Amino acid sequence: MIGVLVVDDDFMVARIHARFVEQTDGFEVVGTAHTGADALRLVEEVDPDLVLLDVHLPDLGGLEVLARLRAAGHHTAVVMVTAERGAEAVRAALHGGAMQYLVKPFDHADLADRLHRVAAALGVLAGGNGDADQAAIDQAFGTTPLRPGSGPLPKGLSPETADLVLAAMRERTEISASEAGELVGLSRVTARRYLEHFVETAAAEVRLRYGSAGRPERRYRAR
Incomplete structure (x- = not known):
């Protein structure tokens, strides 16, 4: 007691x-x-x-x-x-x-x-x-760690679009920035900014897929 x-x-x-x-x-x-x-x-x-x-x-x-x-x-x-x-x-x-x-x-x-x-x-x-x-x-201390993906968005990114990109990623086993951009209606560069944000905030993980030539492709998976 x-x-x-x-x-x-x-x-x-x-x-x-x-x-x-x-x-x-x-x-x-x-x-x-x-x-x-x-x-x-x-x-x-x-x-x-x-x-x-x-x-x-x-x-x-x-x-x-x-x-x-x-x-x-x-x-x-x-x-x-x-x-x-x-x-x-x-x-x-x-x-x-x-x-x-x-x-x-x-x-x-x-x-x-x-x-x-x-x-x-x-x-x-x-x-x-x-x-x-x-x-x-x-x-x-009565605190709760931020849930994955809940960190502040970088300048220029919107919460509404972030939700769409996250939902698109969760629908696939893995997704590339190009694929995410096509699904949501964004450029590959913009989609990659959102995806990298999710990696930084632990909402996603990334791996490199190597092809026969050129740079390896970054593939994103939701946690």
Whole structure:
């Protein structure tokens, strides 16, 4: 179970958030605080795995609480739960090490999604002191690698035409730039630019087919 400290100055809101936590599989509430000072004290006393932290508190603001936790060496996961939408506050939370930022009001599903994301991030790095592979790092940071072919298109190429070229390539076992151009209505040179883009972004692979004379032909296959 992941222990959660709920921090909110509004007693009713704190109660609702605590109920949301208890309704989420794998999580339990280990404490509730209504001020920044109480939040810092309870982190020391109950050592929560995760803190649901409001920005607006009557004494220390939530961002100050976050800063003090990090300055004291606490690596407790923090999810900001607040009505504050200001870009400055969001930047401060991001730079301060908050793992998620959820704007009020929200429902149980919204919070459960954030809690599970944090749990997944903590889980992939738990118990290991060696090197993490890229997949684990991506999951820990809540990022997803670009899907093949989704990189930015070079200047002069259009997404609509790229989709047509990709579809043409996927219809064939292999295709040349000339064949792709004929199917889509492009010059060989333009079709090759699209095909090479797909190779660079891992949506396709290329091989050379050697003939009796002249340069080898580049043949493209969709991944």
